[in-house]
Amino acid sequence: MIGPDDDGFAAFVAARGTSLLRVAYLACGDDRDAEDLLQTALERTYRKWDRVRHDNPEPYVRRIIVNTAISRARRRAILRILPTHTPPELPVRETDVDLRHVLMDALRALPPRQRAVVVLRYWEDLGETQTAEILGCSAGTVKSQASKALTKLRSALGAESVEGLIRNVHA
Amino acid sequence: MLEDDLRQIMADETARLRAAPDLVDRVIRSSRRRRTVRTRYVAVVAAAAVVGITIPTGLTLASGPAAVSGPAAAVVSPDTTGSAVPQPFEPPPLPTPSPTLDFGDLGDGKAFGRVKVGYLPDGLQWSHRSSDWGDAYTTSWNYDGDKNGFYCVQIFVQEGQAAQRSREAVQSYRDKSDGEEATIGDRTGYLVTQWVGEDGGKGTPTMFLDMGPERMAEIMFSPVFVKDLGTREAVERELKKIAEGLTATDGDPGTTSEAPAADGGDEGKDAEAPAGG
Numbered sequence: 001m002i003g004p005d006d007d008g009f010a011a012f013v014a015a016r017g018t019s020l021l022r023v024a025y026l027a028c029g030d031d032r033d034a035e036d037l038l039q040t041a042l043e044r045t046y047r048k049w050d051r052v053r054h055d056n057p058e059p060y061v062r063r064i065i066v067n068t069a070i071s072r073a074r075r076r077a078i079l080r081i082l083p084t085h086t087p088p089e090l091p092v093r094e095t096d097v098d099l100r101h102v103l104m105d106a107l108r109a110l111p112p113r114q115r116a117v118v119v120l121r122y123w124e125d126l127g128e129t130q131t132a133e134i135l136g137c138s139a140g141t142v143k144s145q146a147s148k149a150l151t152k153l154r155s156a157l158g159a160e161s162v163e164g165l166i167r168n169v170h171a
Numbered sequence: 172m173l174e175d176d177l178r179q180i181m182a183d184e185t186a187r188l189r190a191a192p193d194l195v196d197r198v199i200r201s202s203r204r205r206r207t208v209r210t211r212y213v214a215v216v217a218a219a220a221v222v223g224i225t226i227p228t229g230l231t232l233a234s235g236p237a238a239v240s241g242p243a244a245a246v247v248s249p250d251t252t253g254s255a256v257p258q259p260f261e262p263p264p265l266p267t268p269s270p271t272l273d274f275g276d277l278g279d280g281k282a283f284g285r286v287k288v289g290y291l292p293d294g295l296q297w298s299h300r301s302s303d304w305g306d307a308y309t310t311s312w313n314y315d316g317d318k319n320g321f322y323c324v325q326i327f328v329q330e331g332q333a334a335q336r337s338r339e340a341v342q343s344y345r346d347k348s349d350g351e352e353a354t355i356g357d358r359t360g361y362l363v364t365q366w367v368g369e370d371g372g373k374g375t376p377t378m379f380l381d382m383g384p385e386r387m388a389e390i391m392f393s394p395v396f397v398k399d400l401g402t403r404e405a406v407e408r409e410l411k412k413i414a415e416g417l418t419a420t421d422g423d424p425g426t427t428s429e430a431p432a433a434d435g436g437d438e439g440k441d442a443e444a445p446a447g448g
Binding site for chain 2: 006009010013014017018020021022025026031034035038039042043046047071103104107118119122123137150153154
């Protein structure tokens, strides 16, 4: 099925597929959407592999994933499912799993671009400039969006400090 | 720090995820299949043209066999005796996305997919960005034509089953008494401010335009552009003018009625400045 010309692409996917799937999941917040997002991004990359493979293809794929996630969210596919109009209700925090869900729900409830900033900055550990390049905005915008996102995450989790809650989870 | 804790939570949350072992195969197969289907479609259309058969509108708009509507079609081919024998027509799964999932260079961006934009507000240029998912496609315009810039106006077109989803969205707004009906020439529209995740904005004014049984369009203004337009009246006026000028280019009878340019003088103005700019 895979010819010699595809070897490099296959090796790339084998090496980075899982990492990219995780980015896709964090960008869109859903397992199945993440798989679809990744496949879409890889298909686009495959079609341009001759050009892309000479550079580092991973940023190229990541850019497609994040921007496609934002674009799809804007098409309401995700926003119809997620309670983005209002902060998520606070569940009863009985277990560590509950708490993690609270934070992940809060992350999903962020506007797509803010969510992308959080994923790129704090998951991918990209700098503000790199994040700005991927999202097609200024570094200042990245900074302000990150700040707003963190404020919303704190707010969504209620009066208690996020740091304290999370420390309890890992205690 | 919250940032560090977020990293930990995200790591925990995604630790279970693994790329499927057959991912590479699926990607390569899918990419090749798209190319093949596209080639098949071109061949089918060419063959239909040769024997003088009109492919039903439904076939060109449906996203797959399940969505096919319209009269049954048949390809006529000669049998061994030389007489014409109707053969069942196998509809290809159409439309397919473009191979690159975008439209490439659209020039001023006004003709994309199966629609044409007749009017855009002054000062806008094509953003050089587009997406083509087959039964849904989009492009946008902004001030500088920068691919990485923010959009001012974005138009989504949804066809076949995708159009049905758009109608359901409109109905949902109607049910909540959110938005208002609009008359766009001899067509109907629905004007509503959507919340589509625009950070820090007050929502995205959107005109849903009914372009016939198989097609819906959504014309959206970014919150940034809304601010620049200044008033709600200006926003609504510009949305309606764009909707009036948006027409189909594929001969779908329900969508090609060219609406007059709003205020009667925008065609010329638009022609002077590419993409309204």
